[in-house]
Amino acid sequence: MGDILIKNVMLVDALGERGLADVLIGEGRILSLEGGEAQRVIEGKGRFLAPGFLDLHAHLREPGQEVKEDLATGLRAAVRGGYTDLVSMPNTNPPVDTPEAVRALRKKAQALGLARLHPAAALTQGQEGKTLTEAGLLKEAGAPLLTDDGHTNEDAGVLAAGLLGAAAFGLPVAVHAEDASLRRGGVMNDGPLADLLGLPGNPPEAEAARVARDLEVLRYALRRAQARPHLHVQHLSTKRALELVREAKRAGLPVTAEATPHHLTLTEEALRSFDPLFKVAPPLRTGEDVEALIEGLLDGTLDAIATDHAPHTQAEKEMDLLRAPFGIPSLEVAFPLLYTELYRKRGFPLKRLVELFTDGPRKVLGLPPLHLEVGAEASLVLLDPKEHPVDPKAFASKARFSPWAGWILEGWPVLTLVEGRIVHEALE
Amino acid sequence: MKHLLDFQGWTRAEVESLLDTARVMAEVLERPVKKVPALQGFTVATVFFEPSTRTRLSFELAARRMSADVVSFAAATSSLQKGESYKDTLLTLEAMGVDAYVIRADAAGVPHQATRWVRGAVINGGDGRRAHPTQALLDAYTLLEALGGLEGKKIAIVGDILHSRVARSNAELLPLLGAEVWGAGPPALLPQSLPGVRLTPRLDEALAEADAVMVLRLQKERMEAGLVNLEDYIAHYQVTEARLKKAKPEAPLLHPGPMNRDVELEGTLADSARSLVNRQVHNGVAVRMAVLYHLLVGRER
Ligand SMILES: [Zn+2]
Numbered sequence: 001m002g003d004i005l006i007k008n009v010m011l012v013d014a015l016g017e018r019g020l021a022d023v024l025i026g027e028g029r030i031l032s033l034e035g036g037e038a039q040r041v042i043e044g045k046g047r048f049l050a051p052g053f054l055d056l057h058a059h060l061r062e063p064g065q066e067v068k069e070d071l072a073t074g075l076r077a078a079v080r081g082g083y084t085d086l087v088s089m090p091n092t093n094p095p096v097d098t099p100e101a102v103r104a105l106r107k108k109a110q111a112l113g114l115a116r117l118h119p120a121a122a123l124t125q126g127q128e129g130k131t132l133t134e135a136g137l138l139k140e141a142g143a144p145l146l147t148d149d150g151h152t153n154e155d156a157g158v159l160a161a162g163l164l165g166a167a168a169f170g171l172p173v174a175v176h177a178e179d180a181s182l183r184r185g186g187v188m189n190d191g192p193l194a195d196l197l198g199l200p201g202n203p204p205e206a207e208a209a210r211v212a213r214d215l216e217v218l219r220y221a222l223r224r225a226q227a228r229p230h231l232h233v234q235h236l237s238t239k240r241a242l243e244l245v246r247e248a249k250r251a252g253l254p255v256t257a258e259a260t261p262h263h264l265t266l267t268e269e270a271l272r273s274f275d276p277l278f279k280v281a282p283p284l285r286t287g288e289d290v291e292a293l294i295e296g297l298l299d300g301t302l303d304a305i306a307t308d309h310a311p312h313t314q315a316e317k318e319m320d321l322l323r324a325p326f327g328i329p330s331l332e333v334a335f336p337l338l339y340t341e342l343y344r345k346r347g348f349p350l351k352r353l354v355e356l357f358t359d360g361p362r363k364v365l366g367l368p369p370l371h372l373e374v375g376a377e378a379s380l381v382l383l384d385p386k387e388h389p390v391d392p393k394a395f396a397s398k399a400r401f402s403p404w405a406g407w408i409l410e411g412w413p414v415l416t417l418v419e420g421r422i423v424h425e426a427l428e
Numbered sequence: 429m430k431h432l433l434d435f436q437g438w439t440r441a442e443v444e445s446l447l448d449t450a451r452v453m454a455e456v457l458e459r460p461v462k463k464v465p466a467l468q469g470f471t472v473a474t475v476f477f478e479p480s481t482r483t484r485l486s487f488e489l490a491a492r493r494m495s496a497d498v499v500s501f502a503a504a505t506s507s508l509q510k511g512e513s514y515k516d517t518l519l520t521l522e523a524m525g526v527d528a529y530v531i532r533a534d535a536a537g538v539p540h541q542a543t544r545w546v547r548g549a550v551i552n553g554g555d556g557r558r559a560h561p562t563q564a565l566l567d568a569y570t571l572l573e574a575l576g577g578l579e580g581k582k583i584a585i586v587g588d589i590l591h592s593r594v595a596r597s598n599a600e601l602l603p604l605l606g607a608e609v610w611g612a613g614p615p616a617l618l619p620q621s622l623p624g625v626r627l628t629p630r631l632d633e634a635l636a637e638a639d640a641v642m643v644l645r646l647q648k649e650r651m652e653a654g655l656v657n658l659e660d661y662i663a664h665y666q667v668t669e670a671r672l673k674k675a676k677p678e679a680p681l682l683h684p685g686p687m688n689r690d691v692e693l694e695g696t697l698a699d700s701a702r703s704l705v706n707r708q709v710h711n712g713v714a715v716r717m718a719v720l721y722h723l724l725v726g727r728e729r
Contacts, residue, residue, distance in 0.1 A: 198536040198556055
């Protein structure tokens with residue numbers, strides 16, 4: 001006898017849309033796709049089941065800025081968004097740059113019993129870009145990747161050494177690719193609109209210039225390293241930088257990349273409202289960039305959709321555009337947003353979309369694919385095609401504001417399971 | 429009009445009606461008793477998150493000349509970082525019964541944000557690099573006084589266009605009144621584009637046959653940020669007697685103040701008969717009276 005039976009549910013994973021099944025779950029695994037006895041029966045009712053999502057890029061603010069978010073609220077937001085696994089960024093206060101800090105976060109997250117936390121560790125001590133952290137020990141402590149996200153790695157030599165060091169332990173190095181000296185005080189995409197609005201611009205070239213440099217650093221590391229280095233480019237936002245990654249991939253360089261829900265659905269035009277809600281780094285770009293990113297999702301230049309969930313307090317986001325912090329919270333809306341905007345409205349293949357939330361990010365971390373098969377780990381999400389408006393007031397995240405507030409979306413996660421255990425339930 | 433944030437979406441007729449009212453107000457200011465009861469019972473708040481004594485005094489005087497009550501709030505921007513937010517400040521004033529807010533801030537968009545928080549009329553008293561609409565209105569008023577009309581007139585704006593709210597507001601307003609606007613400055617201080625303005629790094633081109641020249645202040649920070657070299661700026665962009673020969677004879681000079689003498693403008697020119705700087709300040713009160721009048725009279729309270 002199983003624990004849960006989900007009847008008449010449509011299956012979709014990175015392999016494709018796989019028809020209706022009666023999914024029997026027990027012992028933390030999928031026991032059968034053809035039904036059976038279970039303690040609890042859930043009617044599929046036109047919903048579909050996918051493997052649990054993995055977010056490569058979330059800011060949970062613990063330790064140090066729990067007023068913005070903490071592990072409990074962040075991981076609850078994650079499971080509400082269908083995420084069973086999440087990589088937290090190390091730019092906390094203090095930064096996560098020691099094996100002890102990684103272990104402490106994992107232990108605390110495990111006790112919460114929500115989504116599984118994989119705390120990324122800093123590439124450099126204090127994220128200062130100067131002295132490398134201990135890659136091997138961080139890996140043993142459970143860090144899935146190294147990154148100084150939130151800070152840009154200005155010193156190419158340090159990045160090169162970091163790539164070489166991480167390679168020995170099979171760790172990817174993720175980079176926030178923005179040339180800080182070209183970006184200066186930019187708060188929105190640089191161009192005619194920034195000129196009109198009188199806001200300091202962050203040029204798209206600041207991203208492309210840094211990606212170009214980082215790819216050359218990767219080439220160097222690849223030539224020098226005995227083990228294969230892995231560069232992961234975070235939150236790509238521009239057409240040009242995407243082209244650089246595409247060329248590098250074609251040339252066989254070990255590079256992967258992600259894009260965020262906001263860079264896929266919003267443009268710089270949102271800044272006409274002067275609402276700091278739309279202030280994010282890298283900034284929202286032009287429609288042309290958005291189209292290029294969607295093309296990149298389709299052709300494999302982009303490996304994953306990662307949220308860059310960046311919670312802040314309401315008061316901070318009510319400051320002006322120069323002072324308000326960068327960032328948008330999005331764990332709870334990422335999937336329905338892209339399901340609606342890409343799949344429903346534009347016919348983007350559902351199989352590929354699901355892949356970008358599951359096997360795509362798993363591959364970046366070197367994890368095996370997760371498909372809906374007998375014997376597979378029952379980390380799953382049940383998605384409902386019914387329409388609902390985005391209601392930030394109902395967020396589990398402490399950041400209860402959203403650029404998508406009021407948008408009518410479909411594909412909301414109504415049940416999330418981690419190894420067969422229900423961690424989120426919103427069945428009607 | 430509900431608020432005065434910038435001139436996006438404004439029509440020529442609206443601007444002309446406002447300037448007509450300013451002419452009436454200017455007459456009031458010529459009377460022995462410079463006060464009318466037009467705004468009796470209204471409360472105007474000057475909310476300055478960035479200090480500017482000149483603009484604040486001009487607005488307060490304008491409000492008082494029309495018998496409005498005036499409250500003023502000034503905050504150091506540093507205190508904003510930690511404590512009270514813009515929103516809290518404005519909601520406090522709202523609770524005290526303020527009808528119009530003149531908001532000045534060092535960041536673009538703060539007055540736009542304010543319209544989402546308060547019911548009263550919001551007047552942009554200068555926001556970052558974005559806009560300084562009452563300055564542009566008083567510039568237009570002063571130019572109309574001096575030139576008779578703006579249709580087909582060539583106005584050259586010289587200096588740091590990129591960081592200038594005055595330039596942006598004039599770039600919106602003057603073309604609306606039929607003027608041809610040119611902007612000249614060093615390439616690092618020019619935007620990529622500004623609708624309605626012909627931008628050039630060549631000062632002579634902008635000054636050629638100009639009917640009036642508006643000189644902008646060069647900020648020290650721009651030099652420190654490595655955007656311009658002072659000697660180079662003075663050599664190539666300072667508006668001098670000699671360079672002004674390219675412009676129409678007697679073409680008047682405007683400057684939003686405060687001025688760096690012998691930096692952006694040759695000192696002797698600043699004091700010459702061509703300079704309309706004091707006229708601009710004088711007209712500022714009448715123009716701001718007109719703005720308050722248009723925003724408050726007939727408004728639902
Ligand atoms: Zn980042």
